[in-house]
Amino acid sequence: MEFQIEKKNFLKSLSILQSIADKHSSIIALSNILIESEKNFVRLITTDLETTIISSVPCNIKEDGKICISARKIYEIVRELPEAEISIQGIENHWAKITCKNAIFNLSGIDPNEFPTLPPYSEKDLIEIKDINLREMIEKVIFTASTEESRYNLNGIFLENVSLEDMNVVRMVATDGHRLGLIDRESQELLDIKSGAIIPKRGLNEVKKIIGEYPDELKISIGENNFIVKANSYIIIIRLIDGEFPDYKQVIPKENDKIIKLNNRDFSSCLRRVSTISADRVEGVKFTIKKGAIELYSSNQDLGNAMEEFPAMYDGTEMNIGFNGRYIIDALSAIDEDEFLLELKDETSAAIIRPAEMKNLLYVIMPMRV
Amino acid sequence: MEFQIEKKNFLKSLSILQSIADKHSSIIALSNILIESEKNFVRLITTDLETTIISSVPCNIKEDGKICISARKIYEIVRELPEAEISIQGIENHWAKITCKNAIFNLSGIDPNEFPTLPPYSEKDLIEIKDINLREMIEKVIFTASTEESRYNLNGIFLENVSLEDMNVVRMVATDGHRLGLIDRESQELLDIKSGAIIPKRGLNEVKKIIGEYPDELKISIGENNFIVKANSYIIIIRLIDGEFPDYKQVIPKENDKIIKLNNRDFSSCLRRVSTISADRVEGVKFTIKKGAIELYSSNQDLGNAMEEFPAMYDGTEMNIGFNGRYIIDALSAIDEDEFLLELKDETSAAIIRPAEMKNLLYVIMPMRV
Numbered sequence: 260m261e262f263q264i265e266k267k268n269f270l271k272s273l274s275i276l277q278s279i280a281d282k283h284s285s286i287i288a289l290s291n292i293l294i295e296s297e298k299n300f301v302r303l304i305t306t307d308l309e310t311t312i313i314s315s316v317p318c319n320i321k322e323d324g325k326i327c328i329s330a331r332k333i334y335e336i337v338r339e340l341p342e343a344e345i346s347i348q349g350i351e352n353h354w355a356k357i358t359c360k361n362a363i364f365n366l367s368g369i370d371p372n373e374f375p376t377l378p379p380y381s382e383k384d385l386i387e388i389k390d391i392n393l394r395e396m397i398e399k400v401i402f403t404a405s406t407e408e409s410r411y412n413l414n415g416i417f418l419e420n421v422s423l424e425d426m427n428v429v430r431m432v433a434t435d436g437h438r439l440g441l442i443d444r445e446s447q448e449l450l451d452i453k454s455g456a457i458i459p460k461r462g463l464n465e466v467k468k469i470i471g472e473y474p475d476e477l478k479i480s481i482g483e484n485n486f487i488v489k490a491n492s493y494i495i496i497i498r499l500i501d502g503e504f505p506d507y508k509q510v511i512p513k514e515n516d517k518i519i520k521l522n523n524r525d526f527s528s529c530l531r532r533v534s535t536i537s538a539d540r541v542e543g544v545k546f547t548i549k550k551g552a553i554e555l556y557s558s559n560q561d562l563g564n565a566m567e568e569f570p571a572m573y574d575g576t577e578m579n580i581g582f583n584g585r586y587i588i589d590a591l592s593a594i595d596e597d598e599f600l601l602e603l604k605d606e607t608s609a610a611i612i613r614p615a616e617m618k619n620l621l622y623v624i625m626p627m628r629v
Numbered sequence: 630m631e632f633q634i635e636k637k638n639f640l641k642s643l644s645i646l647q648s649i650a651d652k653h654s655s656i657i658a659l660s661n662i663l664i665e666s667e668k669n670f671v672r673l674i675t676t677d678l679e680t681t682i683i684s685s686v687p688c689n690i691k692e693d694g695k696i697c698i699s700a701r702k703i704y705e706i707v708r709e710l711p712e713a714e715i716s717i718q719g720i721e722n723h724w725a726k727i728t729c730k731n732a733i734f735n736l737s738g739i740d741p742n743e744f745p746t747l748p749p750y751s752e753k754d755l756i757e758i759k760d761i762n763l764r765e766m767i768e769k770v771i772f773t774a775s776t777e778e779s780r781y782n783l784n785g786i787f788l789e790n791v792s793l794e795d796m797n798v799v800r801m802v803a804t805d806g807h808r809l810g811l812i813d814r815e816s817q818e819l820l821d822i823k824s825g826a827i828i829p830k831r832g833l834n835e836v837k838k839i840i841g842e843y844p845d846e847l848k849i850s851i852g853e854n855n856f857i858v859k860a861n862s863y864i865i866i867i868r869l870i871d872g873e874f875p876d877y878k879q880v881i882p883k884e885n886d887k888i889i890k891l892n893n894r895d896f897s898s899c900l901r902r903v904s905t906i907s908a909d910r911v912e913g914v915k916f917t918i919k920k921g922a923i924e925l926y927s928s929n930q931d932l933g934n935a936m937e938e939f940p941a942m943y944d945g946t947e948m949n950i951g952f953n954g955r956y957i958i959d960a961l962s963a964i965d966e967d968e969f970l971l972e973l974k975d976e977t978s979a980a981i982i983r984p985a986e987m988k989n990l991l992y993v994i995m996p997m998r999v
Contacts (some may be wrong), residue, residue, distance in 0.1 A: 332905065332932055339902040354933065362902055362937040440770055532709040532732055535702065563724065567732040 260349040262297055263317060266342050266359075273334040275469060275493070276305040279312050279596060280330035287302040294347070296323045305330050306375055310462035311496040311617040313377075318478040322348075322628075325353045325371035335356075336364055339443075342407025350403050362622040378496050380487050385478035388429075391444035393488075397463050399593050399620055400440035400543045404433035406462050412502030416463055418481070419455030434509050437509055438586045440593070443619040450481060457504050458486045462497030467495050471624035511623055512609050517548065517578070520572050520615055523599050527591040529569045533557045534584035536565040543629040544584040548603065551579045557584070581629030587612065590622035630694025630719040632668050634686060636712050636729075642684040643704040644674040645839060645863070649682050650700035662700035663744040664717070666693045675700050676745055680832035682839075683747075683864040692718075695724045695741035703727075706734055723772070736990030748866050754846035761814035763858075763880050763994050764840040766801050767833050769990055770810035774803035774830050788832060788851070789825030800844060802877050804993075808956045809880055810963070813989040820851060827874050828856045863872075881993055882979050883971035887918065887948070889941050890985055893969050897961040899939045902937030903927045904954035906935040913999040914954040918973065919947045925969050950976045951999030957982065962991035 273292070281289045284307075293304040303434035305313045326349045332565040336357060337345065345359045352373070394503065417432045421443070429446045432439065461471045466488050470477060473491035480487045486497045491560055533555040540559065547554040558564035580603065590612045591599065598615035606626065622628040643662070651659045654677075663674040697717045703725075707715065710729045718726045720735070727734040769784065775783035783804060791798045791813065799816045802809065836858050840847060843861035850857045856867045879932045903914055903925040910929065917924040923941045928934035951971065959980045961969065968985035976996065983991040 329932065335905040336902065336935075339898065339905055340899070361939070362899070362935070364906065364933065364935045366906075367931065380656070528709065528711070529732070531705065535705045535709055536734065536736075561737065562699065563736040564732065565706075565734045569731070609796040 260326060261321040261347070262292075262296060262301055262318045263321065263344050263346050263524045264301065264318035266337060266340055266345055268316050269318075269345060270334075270337050271559055272303050272316050272492075273330070273337055273512055275465075276303055276312050276314055277334040278329040278413065278468075279307050279310055279465060280305045281307050282331055286454070287369055287375045288327065290331070291328060291369060291374065293325065293327045293335060293371055294372070295325040296320045303376070304377065306377075308375060309459055309498050310465055311378060312465065313494040313496075315492045319611055324349050326368050327353065327371040327374050328355050328366050328368040332366060336366075350513070378485050378498065380480070380482070380485065380494070381498055383488070385487065385489050386448055386450075386480065387476070387478050388448055389430050389444065389477075390448075391446050393443050394442060394467050394474065396429070396442050397467050398441045400431050400433045401426060401460060401463060401467070402433075402589055402593070403435060403438050403440035403622070405435035406460075407435070410436065412457060412500060412504060415457045415459040415500050417455055417457050417504040417507070418450075418486075420450050420452055429543065432491065432504070434505070434510070436506060437583065437625050438590070439506070439507060440453075440590070440625040441621050441623075443464065450479075452481050455504060456481050456486060456500060457500035458497055459500055462486070466490075466497070466553070469495065495560075510586040510601075510609070511621070512611060515604045515608070515611055516577050517573070517603040519553070519573050519601045519603075520574060521550070521553075521569075521571060521601060523591055523594055523597055526599075527588060529567050530584055530588055530591075533565045533567050534588065536562055537584065541585070541627075543581040543627045545579060545581050545629040546585075547577065547579050548573055550574060578603070578606055580610070582624055583625045583627055586624050590624065593622075630664075630672055630696055631691040631717070632666060632688045633691065633714050633716050634671065634688035636710055636715055638686050638709060639688075639715060640704075640707050640945055642673050642686050642862075643700070643707055644681050646673055646684055647700040647704040647836075648838075649677050649680055649835060650675045651677050652701055653812060657739055658697065658744045658837055660699060660701070660801050661697045661739060661744065662703060663697050665695040665741070666690045674744070674747070676747075677831075678745060679829055679868050680835055681748060682835060683866070685862045687928040694719050696738050697723065697741040698725050698736050702736060745870075748855050748868065750850070750852070750855065750864070750866055752859070754816055754850040755857065755859050756820075756831060756850065757846070757848050758816065758994050759847075760818075760819055761799050761816050762846065763849070764837050766799070766812050766814055767837050767987035769812045770801050770803045771804060771830060771837070772803075772959055772963070773810035773992070776830075777805070780806065782827060782870060782874060785827045785870050787827050787831040787874040787877070788820075788822065788856070790820050790822055798989075802874070804875070804877060804880070807953065807995050808960070809877060809993040810960070811845065811877070811881070811991050811993075820849075822851050824893035825874060826851050826856060827872060828867055829870055832856070832865065833923065836860075836865050836867070839865060858922055880979070881991070882972075882974060882981060885974045885978070885981055887943070887973040888970055889918070889923070889943050889947055889971045889973075891923075891939075891941060891971060893961055893964055893967055896939060896969075897958060899937050899968075900925060900958055900961075903935045903937050904958065906932055907954065911953055911955070913934040913997045914950040914957075914997040915951050917947070917949050918943055918945075920944060948973070948976055950980070951997045952994055953997055954982065956992075956994050960994065962990075964990070 352369040596614040602611040723738040966984040972981040
């Protein structure tokens with residue numbers, strides 16, 4: 260194969276794709292990038308077998324073909340090249356010759372047939388989603404997903420269609436067993452998912468990055484096995500997690516009648532202060548809800564203790580409840596509104612945290628003994 | 630003890646001092662900060678036994694005394710406090726009580742007498758150095774010092790006074806055995822060092838940071854055992870390395886008669902490109918100096934090879950020589966001038982790299998077999 264390509268576009272695609280290539284994989288193909296010619300562009304492909312990213316970059320094809328070379332090395336080389344036309348040529352033994360002005364690189368490669376077969380997808384299954392902000396939805400719940408490998412069915416975001424008061428709603432839910440995040444967005448378009456799909460976290464992080472740069476003309480599709488996103492000239496194919504997502508509706512408390520409205524920034528500062536003392540471990544922060552105030556208390560056998568009273572409109576019966584401060588701080592950071600609601604029931608029941616006005620986002624935080 | 634202090638100044642000092650405190654030391658005192666009252670300020674002290682930093686912060690002393698508490702925790706707490714007056718009080722069992730608005734922290738501490746004794750120093754030994762830019766001098770050579778712990782006598786910068794053509798010169802030299810950096814600065818003030826002093830790298834990195842923020846009114850002193858710098862309200866005391874610095878003058882080649890003037894930025898880019906292929910290992914870059922050009926070549930058994938010809942004014946006999954590309958890139962990054970000189974003798978002799986105009990900075994790079 261042989262083609263000529265502008266540095267700028269090529270580098271941009273390589274920088275996005277090389278993040279998926281696994282530098283340490285024992286399967287060489289997974290640390291490589293497959294470059295194949297199409298009519299007036301090259302398709303660049305990397306995969307970690309779970310997430311596959313395909314990027315189409317316009318170029319001048321002189322001879323059709325494929326090459327498969329180290330994703331990191333081609334990225335590092337192109338990064339250092341001058342802003343000029345780069346010429347790439349497949350040579351004998353699957354090597355590639357890269358030339359740009361006075362520089363000549365000969366890079367070893369592997370047989371392109373060793374590169375994994377692409378998951379099947381068809382561009383015509385992709386539907387345009389204009390009305391939901393996919394990136395924001397992912398950001399609001401992804402941090403509540405589990406990172407424990409053994410809980411593989413919680414290592415992603417659960418996506419489903421819900422009918423709420425005759426509206427079509429796209430819902431994302433994630434949980435690590437200690438906390439849960441849920442966001443709803445009204446959508447004209449009904450996604451074709453029967454019982455919902457679990458999309459792995461890692462792939463969604465890539466989707467988030469790419470959508471960040473190309474927010475327009477987003478198309479998605481959910482098949483039997485894959486979640487597919489097309490943004491600009493990128494296609495991301497993520498293999499769905501084959502597992503059961505827990506019945507999250509059971510987890511969301513319905514009888515939390517102690518509702519306290521608080522200022523997000525001030526309360527978050529206060530909680531961060533009190534949490535400094537227990538930050539190294541998960542020792543929990545004790546909340547004492549009393550007339551006119553929430554008292555936060557944290558202690559650590561080796562270090563000492565911290566206490567701060569935060570004024571709050573509350574006139575019910577006094578109660579004590581403990582939380583992992585980090586979970587609440589995370590939830591508050593993801594809430595954009597100035598005010599949020601802390602909804603409690605009793606000392607052993609989960610709390611709900613949600614923006615004061617926006618009703619389509621909520622976090623459930625399990626209590627802990629302190 | 631008891632004092633009231635403004636958050637801003639206190640936090641600034643704590644952030645600088647806590648970098649020296651060793652979080653993982655088995656000696657608790659070394660992860661702690663000693664706070665002792667003076668007339669209208671507190672002195673904050675941390676040490677890793679090699680480098681000691683003392684900072685004086687104005688405050689309102691209500692009761693004299695000392696406390697000794699975790700450097701990192703007090704820093705993390707103060708960072709989260711509101712911009713307001715902070716009150717700190719020594720309480721029973723060496724604990725400290727920190728209050729600020731509604732927040733109360735009780736922090737465990739240790740007996741201040743367990744904190745290491747300060748190295749002796751006297752402010753009157755400090756002399757003002759106006760004419761040399763100490764920070765810049767450190768920056769230009771510190772990266773050439775060795776990081777191998779076993780070569781403790783090369784783990785710092787060698788500082789000495791030299792008489793050059795009837796001028797007093799302050800000289801800094803560092804080497805890791807493969808490369809050497811040397812910088813001279815004319816100085817009115819003759820430092821009182823007989824045979825030179827080796828100042829450890831780690832302490833000088835702290836000096837560099839502090840001078841960066843407070844470049845004025847710099848005073849230094851070199852005693853039998855310590856190098857002392859005073860910058861603004863900070864005093865840094867660094868224990869000298871007790872060892873012999875090699876006779877570096879022997880290492881600086883005097884007969885390098887092949888002198889090539891090159892553009893720093895362009896040559897550096899070219900070398901970085903060719904080096905990408907060998908960046909993971911130290912495989913060396915082969916320089917072929919020939920009529921009108923330097924040809925750079927690098928290869929890596931697993932990856933391939935790279936070659937680029939860089940135009941150069943050279944008309945002598947052709948020669949081949951290998952270098953660790955990283956060492957040359959480092960030296961070129963430290964040279965501010967647009968043009969530099971590459972001075973060579975033969976294939977087995979060290980090269981000199983120096984700015985084309987400024988004669989008081991040079992790097993010696995040992996060749997390697999390629």
